[in-house]
Amino acid sequence: MTVAGRPEQGRRIARALRRAGLLAGLALGGLTAGGLEPGGQARAQAPAPIIRNSVTFVMTQAVVQPARSAGGPETLVQSPRTALPGDVLREELTLRNVSGGRLARVEVAVPVPRETQFSGGVTPDTARWRVSYSVDGGQTYSPRPQRQGTGPAGEPRLEPAPPESYTHVRWVLTDLRADEAVKLWFRVKVRPPG
Numbered sequence: 001m002t003v004a005g006r007p008e009q010g011r012r013i014a015r016a017l018r019r020a021g022l023l024a025g026l027a028l029g030g031l032t033a034g035g036l037e038p039g040g041q042a043r044a045q046a047p048a049p050i051i052r053n054s055v056t057f058v059m060t061q062a063v064v065q066p067a068r069s070a071g072g073p074e075t076l077v078q079s080p081r082t083a084l085p086g087d088v089l090r091e092e093l094t095l096r097n098v099s100g101g102r103l104a105r106v107e108v109a110v111p112v113p114r115e116t117q118f119s120g121g122v123t124p125d126t127a128r129w130r131v132s133y134s135v136d137g138g139q140t141y142s143p144r145p146q147r148q149g150t151g152p153a154g155e156p157r158l159e160p161a162p163p164e165s166y167t168h169v170r171w172v173l174t175d176l177r178a179d180e181a182v183k184l185w186f187r188v189k190v191r192p193p194g
Helices: 008-019
Strands: 050-052 055-065 075-078 088-097 103-111 116-122 129-134 146-150 156-160 168-176 181-190
Touching: 055 103, 088 103, 088 116, 088 168, 168 181
Parallel strands: none
Antiparallel strands: 050 055, 055 075, 055 088, 088 181, 103 168, 116 181, 129 168, 146 156
């Protein structure tokens, strides 16, 4: 994938996922760690699962196109070859338990790709999982992250961190049954160059 003519975008996303432990042959929307051809075009290939701690992970990406009419459905364009500044992308992670038994407390954290910012859409909490966010590179997580701000008299105070400052999204699942697959997603917006 290339972002507005920037082939380096795909390599940066792959490096971020590798650091997060999610990329080892994993394809991100048709992109693998070495999957860019000269000129920044992505090689077409299906997402390849990776296995870590008895769970497979497959990450895909789609461009979200707004509804064509009021009240109509939005459209997802899977595995886009390009994305432009302002485009909203849906990052989807499919987890599958391949251990043969039930797994208790499965935790998965995904970095927000570098050339994007979190845009607010995410798989919501359920009785089986909770979502939280990091604003410090994945060091700490909270359902409502805060950051240091300044009060009216200049005093330091904590204030809600804006969603565009989120660096990671994390889900903690209470369990994952044998051979069960769960799809989790979040949305990001492609930043303008610069």
